Amino acid sequence: MANRAEEQRNRVRTALERVRAQIALVLGAAANARQAAEAELAKLELERVIVRAGINQVTPQQQAEWSRHPASAEVFSTLRAIRGQFYTDWTAGPNALRELVAANAPGPAGRPPGDWLGRVGANPGLSAPGLWRIGSATAEGQDISRVFDVAVPLLDEAHLSITSAPKTREAVDAIVENLLMRVLSTFEPGAVRIHLWDIGQLTAILPSLYPLSRTSALTLYDPSRLEDLLDELAGHIRRIHATGMQAGYTTLREIRRETGQRTEPWRIAVLYGNGETLDHETARELKRVASGALAAGISLILIDVPTALSTSVETIDLLDSRRAVSSMTGSDLIVDLDTPLPSSQVTRAARAIAEALIAKQGGPRSFADLLPTEFGKESSARELRAPVGFYEGEPVDVVIGDASPHVLIGGPSGSGKTNFLYALLGSMAARYSPNELALYLLDFKEGVSFAGLAPGRKDASWLPHARLVGINVNTDREFGLALLRFLAEELRRRSAAAKEHEVTNLADLREQDPEGHWPRIVAVIDEFQYLFAGRDAVTAQATQLLEDIARRGRSQGIHLMLASQDVAGIEAFWGKPAVFEQCTLRIAMPKARRVLADTNNAAVAAPKWHAVINHDSGVAHGNQLAHVPDASSKDVFVKLQHKLWERHSDGPRPRLFDGAHSPELDRFPAFTRLKPNSRPRALLGQSIDVTEAACGVELPSAPGRNIAVLGGAAAEALSIMDSSARSLARQYRHGAVEFILSCPIESCVPAVTELLHQLRAEGHSATLLDELSPRMTELSEGLSTLDTPKVLLLYGVDASLPALEAKAPGVLKSGLDHLRVLLKQGPGHAVHTIGWWRSVSRLKDTLGFAGTDDIGTWAALDVQGNELAPFAAGMVVHWSPRPGRALFFDRSTHGAPEVIIPFQRPDGGA
Numbered sequence: 001m002a003n004r005a006e007e008q009r010n011r012v013r014t015a016l017e018r019v020r021a022q023i024a025l026v027l028g029a030a031a032n033a034r035q036a037a038e039a040e041l042a043k044l045e046l047e048r049v050i051v052r053a054g055i056n057q058v059t060p061q062q063q064a065e066w067s068r069h070p071a072s073a074e075v076f077s078t079l080r081a082i083r084g085q086f087y088t089d090w091t092a093g094p095n096a097l098r099e100l101v102a103a104n105a106p107g108p109a110g111r112p113p114g115d116w117l118g119r120v121g122a123n124p125g126l127s128a129p130g131l132w133r134i135g136s137a138t139a140e141g142q143d144i145s146r147v148f149d150v151a152v153p154l155l156d157e158a159h160l161s162i163t164s165a166p167k168t169r170e171a172v173d174a175i176v177e178n179l180l181m182r183v184l185s186t187f188e189p190g191a192v193r194i195h196l197w198d199i200g201q202l203t204a205i206l207p208s209l210y211p212l213s214r215t216s217a218l219t220l221y222d223p224s225r226l227e228d229l230l231d232e233l234a235g236h237i238r239r240i241h242a243t244g245m246q247a248g249y250t251t252l253r254e255i256r257r258e259t260g261q262r263t264e265p266w267r268i269a270v271l272y273g274n275g276e277t278l279d280h281e282t283a284r285e286l287k288r289v290a291s292g293a294l295a296a297g298i299s300l301i302l303i304d305v306p307t308a309l310s311t312s313v314e315t316i317d318l319l320d321s322r323r324a325v326s327s328m329t330g331s332d333l334i335v336d337l338d339t340p341l342p343s344s345q346v347t348r349a350a351r352a353i354a355e356a357l358i359a360k361q362g363g364p365r366s367f368a369d370l371l372p373t374e375f376g377k378e379s380s381a382r383e384l385r386a387p388v389g390f391y392e393g394e395p396v397d398v399v400i401g402d403a404s405p406h407v408l409i410g411g412p413s414g415s416g417k418t419n420f421l422y423a424l425l426g427s428m429a430a431r432y433s434p435n436e437l438a439l440y441l442l443d444f445k446e447g448v449s450f451a452g453l454a455p456g457r458k459d460a461s462w463l464p465h466a467r468l469v470g471i472n473v474n475t476d477r478e479f480g481l482a483l484l485r486f487l488a489e490e491l492r493r494r495s496a497a498a499k500e501h502e503v504t505n506l507a508d509l510r511e512q513d514p515e516g517h518w519p520r521i522v523a524v525i526d527e528f529q530y531l532f533a534g535r536d537a538v539t540a541q542a543t544q545l546l547e548d549i550a551r552r553g554r555s556q557g558i559h560l561m562l563a564s565q566d567v568a569g570i571e572a573f574w575g576k577p578a579v580f581e582q583c584t585l586r587i588a589m590p591k592a593r594r595v596l597a598d599t600n601n602a603a604v605a606a607p608k609w610h611a612v613i614n615h616d617s618g619v620a621h622g623n624q625l626a627h628v629p630d631a632s633s634k635d636v637f638v639k640l641q642h643k644l645w646e647r648h649s650d651g652p653r654p655r656l657f658d659g660a661h662s663p664e665l666d667r668f669p670a671f672t673r674l675k676p677n678s679r680p681r682a683l684l685g686q687s688i689d690v691t692e693a694a695c696g697v698e699l700p701s702a703p704g705r706n707i708a709v710l711g712g713a714a715a716e717a718l719s720i721m722d723s724s725a726r727s728l729a730r731q732y733r734h735g736a737v738e739f740i741l742s743c744p745i746e747s748c749v750p751a752v753t754e755l756l757h758q759l760r761a762e763g764h765s766a767t768l769l770d771e772l773s774p775r776m777t778e779l780s781e782g783l784s785t786l787d788t789p790k791v792l793l794l795y796g797v798d799a800s801l802p803a804l805e806a807k808a809p810g811v812l813k814s815g816l817d818h819l820r821v822l823l824k825q826g827p828g829h830a831v832h833t834i835g836w837w838r839s840v841s842r843l844k845d846t847l848g849f850a851g852t853d854d855i856g857t858w859a860a861l862d863v864q865g866n867e868l869a870p871f872a873a874g875m876v877v878h879w880s881p882r883p884g885r886a887l888f889f890d891r892s893t894h895g896a897p898e899v900i901i902p903f904q905r906p907d908g909g910a
């Protein structure tokens with residue numbers, strides 16, 4: 001037993017020892033591998049150090065240090081072999097370099113100044129030469145065939161850092177001037193802007209270039225305010241980055257290449273320091289700018305600014321006034337700097353460029369300059385982009401898209417807001433077809449500023465992109481609300497479609513649903529402050545709807561463009577910052593207040609007929625000043641509209657809502673389409689709605705289906721009675737309904753008689769009663785035996801009351817009692833009353849103790865809202881009576897009363 005146990009222990013021990021031996025072997029192998037790797041690493045590191053320092057540049061001290069390295073012999077022999085081989089091949093080097101520079105530095109970028117200095121460049125600036133010549137160098141051997149050009153990359157490619165040597169300021173200036181003149185002379189004027197800052201001076205920097213300083217090509221900065229320049233550059237970078245990113249590009253170079261347009265100039269910022277390090281904050285900002293600058297087409301030339309930049313920087317270190325070493329050629333080679341350009345010639349050349357730029361920017365540009373050569377070619381899937389004006393001859397774009405979904409436009413009266421809107425609408429309409437862009441235009445101002453965009457009497461054309469044009473709506477705030485409701489509904493429809501297709505934005509929806517009709521919608525509301533003009537339900541609903549649309553419209557391609565004379569005064573707006581914040585695109589006309597950020601005063605200084613366009617919520621760095629061409633004077637916009645209309649005249653015409661005109665019943669589609677049917681509706685007027693709808697009342701055989709017209713405004717009352725009767729008449733077959741009319745108001749008799757004839761002409765029985773009571777009695781007593789539906793058209797019931805109340809001797813019930821019976825029981829027997837009472841109290845008198853239930857629908861004219869509460873289930877009724885409008889309520893269908901427009905009667909009254 002003991003033996004077996006011992007045996008087992010021995011077996012285990014032996015096994016363990018074997019394992020240990022294996023582990024030791026593996027560890028040994030790993031240690032060896034590691035040692036070898038470390039040796040290799042040390043060798044490579046040494047190699048790197050030697051290469052960096054230069055095998056020939058070495059000091060004896062360093063040489064001694066390197067020699068101590070175990071791998072030094074091996075490394076030196078490898079490097080010498082490579083170097084030897086390189087220099088053997090190098091016979092072809094200078095020539096190759098000459099060819100390289102010639103290919104990458106064409107024209108003024110690399111040619112001698114005699115070939116170009118003084119001539120204005122013609123390169124349109126879609127791409128830039130890769131290299132710019134600064135001098136030459138000579139490879140070992142010193143014979144002429146070994147001389148080659150030295151050039152540095154600049155625009156889009158790299159920054160440049162120059163370090164001076166004692167007494168070399170002139171030489172440094174010569175390098176910078178040489179480079180700048182090469183760049184300026186390469187491109188057409190305006191393609192490059194130079195920013196100059198010198199810590200030591202304001203006025204004497206590169207004086208030969210001064211003729212350019214009266215143009216945008218050259219800007220000088222205060223020595224004590226480097227941060228201004230850095231701020232400005234940061235602003236450009238942010239803007240270019242934002243617009244590029246939206247379109248899916250990461251660099252300005254890519255934008256230019258892909259779009260074929262030079263959307264932005266290149267910028268070169270020349271910073272002369274004094275060799276001292278910048279303060280911490282400025283250095284940090286400089287680094288930040290430098291790292292984003294190249295992608296935005298901005299390059300820095302830093303002179304004696306000792307800041308390590310973490311991006312591509314080439315260096316030129318001056319040895320003396322003629323010689324330098326450069327990172328382009330390495331420390332082994334000396335660069336012989338080009339001789340300075342003759343200053344008088346530089347001045348002359350700078351003047352020529354400045355003059356060419358001024359000539360090119362020319363006088364004010366016209367509306368036609370905003371239009372593309374071919375119409376309707378752009379896609380709005382990602383954004384809407386259109387120039388609206390010019391800054392120094394260059395077009396300035398407005399972009400409406402995901403990053404700037406909504407627009408706020410402000411400017412005092414006469415500052416050119418409407419003109420701006422026309423310029424922008426024209427520029428967009430010319431670029432995008434009506435399938436890409438749909439416009440809903442609403443103007444709360446008195447006047448007809450958008451009227452021309454809808455077909456009119458004088459001009460039958462319309463802007464094909466316009467779906468709705470609302471004019472003279474200053475008193476019809478409800479129309480603004482209707483537009484907002486419509487947009488909110490469209491938003492819901494789009495969200496549902498997006499959900500169905502499992503996408504989150506318009507671009508993707510359009511991709512997933514190519515057959516769908518998903519234009520970008522731009523809703524322009526001029527003088528939108530009217531929406532908030534009262535402390536009432538309209539303001540509350542408008543605010544809520546605007547917030548909703550502003551928040552969610554961005555991803556569904558629904559954009560708001562809100563314009564106002566005085567944004568500052570819109571209390572409801574400031575109380576609800578959500579809408580304001582979503583309007584990231586701000587347009588400030590000259591002297592506009594509060595449209596831009598509080599500290600941004602650009603609008604104050606903006607000249608006449610200019611606008612400050614800011615896609616960054618109004619912060620100063622986003623300012624773009626633009627001269628807006630005249631788009632609103634006679635025939636300017638119209639010409640474009642005609643062209644567009646001819647292309648799309650088969651498309652739908654826009655709905656025109658003109659608050660100054662009441663609709664005509666005989667031309668109103670909802671009326672002309674009426675035919676006999678089983679559910680006749682009395683049309684009372686036009687709904688204030690985005691679609692051209694009538695508001696109607698169904699008169700089924702049910703209690704309460706009577707209509708009361710309330711108030712003393714006779715024209716409107718007559719109109720409502722008239723359209724109700726005539727519309728009902730059309731919905732019955734000949735003789736299938738009987739109209740019974742009564743009118744104790746003398747002045748209204750002609751209108752009533754005319755209606756009587758019209759009803760008869762429709763083939764119906766119609767009677768105008770002299771006395772109301774007998775017929776009321778007859779009808780109420782025979783209710784259950786009546787065979788034809790009847791409509792009682794009772795004008796001025798209040799005037800009939802004395803006669804109705806009178807009782808004949810010995811008779812128990814008065815005519816009024818019978819009328820009450822008819823109001824209560826008539827509808828159940830197809831006898832409906834449409835009555836006009838000139839005051840609410842007289843209606844109450846008529847109804848007596850029976851309560852208000854028998855009046856299921858009403859249209860109120862000049863009566864106060866609080867009087868109407870009993871007829872609207874006790875709810876608070878807001879109503880400020882106004883001519884040509886009525887407040888309409890149908891207990892069976894309405895949650896709240898709505899404003900309607902009674903039809904225009906042919907005699908001219910409402």
Ligand SMILES: Nc1ncnc2c1ncn2[C@@H]1O[C@H](COP(=O)(O)OP(=O)(O)OP(=O)(O)O)[C@@H](O)[C@H]1O
Nearest residue numbers: 412413414415416417418419609628629630632633
């Ligand atoms: N860029 C422009 N160039 C030439 N004329 C212009 C320009 N902008 C506006 N105008 C003219 O100035 C006048 C006022 O312009 P506009 O109606 O656009 O201003 P507004 O700010 O909308 O003023 P309001 O709110 O009072 O209508 C118009 O007669 C218009 O033709």
